[in-house]
Amino acid sequence: MAVALLLVLLVSVFRLIENRTQAFSAASVLISGIALAGVAASLTLQGQQTKAARDERDRATHRQMIYLTMGDRALAECLEPPNTPMPFERYRQIIFANLIMGRWYAAYQLGDVDESTLRYTLERHFRGEIGRSHWEYGSHDWLQGAIGGQHRKATAFVKIVEDSYRTAVNAGPATPAADYFTNAGTDVGSLDS
Structure with a gap:
């Protein structure tokens, strides 16, 4: 779908601009912009995945500590006291x-x-x-x-x-x-x- 849209845009650029050099320059700018948007989207996704992995690691560490305190009263006393x-x-x-x-x-x-x-x-x-x-x-x-x-x-x-x-x-x-x-x-x- 994205490839078909890109091809339509490129054909439109070539039809609108009669000078082939200008058409290639415009197409190059268009492709570079799309590539830059792709890199930005990829970096955003990687950031979200890194945060999700860090959050899961933190939750796993928390769960492990809670399991330890549930089995050992001396460790449970390291937590905040009950209300x-x-x-x-x-x-x-x-x-x-x-x-x-x-x-x-x-x-x-x-x-x-x-x-x-x-x-x-x-x-x-x-x-x-x-x-x-x-x-x-x-x-x-x-x-x-x-x-x-x-x-x-x-x-x-x-x-x-x-x-x-x-x-x-x-x-x-x-x-x-x-x-x-x-x-x-x-x-x-x-x-x-």
């Missing part, structure tokens, strides 16, 4: 719920998840005690990050999460974590019975 004292097990659950929220945030930012899918996912997430506890604990940080950020999608994400959380709270109490699972039948095959 309110809580058992270490609950703190681990909230940190893991934050990792889940971070994954949804990244998927929404990249366009892998649309608003309706995100709302559906959050509706299910906030039915449970841990999801609600996480948002009660960490919503301030998410809200501050969105307000201080420069991306409209970040702000939109946090608004969707906050709306979903408020809807869940207004719908009634959360399912207690102790009621998530039963002790009966540990074999997946027993679910088919």
Whole structure:
């Protein structure tokens, strides 16, 4: 398509300019301009790819550090203290719920998840005690990050999460974590019975 357009432009230049030397000069300028635009587009794309790779490296490093702190209370004490004292097990659950929220945030930012899918996912997430506890604990940080950020999608994400959380709270109490699972039948095959 681009090649056909270029050929049409070149033929038009040659038809409009009767002096062949001037026509070749004009065509040369046109081709140089297109080449320069191509280089600029390539550099822009490379910059975006470099930023994406750097961001993913940073996220991977962050995840690894979080996984280490979730397994070691002494390392978890290197993080900021909880807003309110809580058992270490609950703190681990909230940190893991934050990792889940971070994954949804990244998927929404990249366009892998649309608003309706995100709302559906959050509706299910906030039915449970841990999801609600996480948002009660960490919503301030998410809200501050969105307000201080420069991306409209970040702000939109946090608004969707906050709306979903408020809807869940207004719908009634959360399912207690102790009621998530039963002790009966540990074999997946027993679910088919």
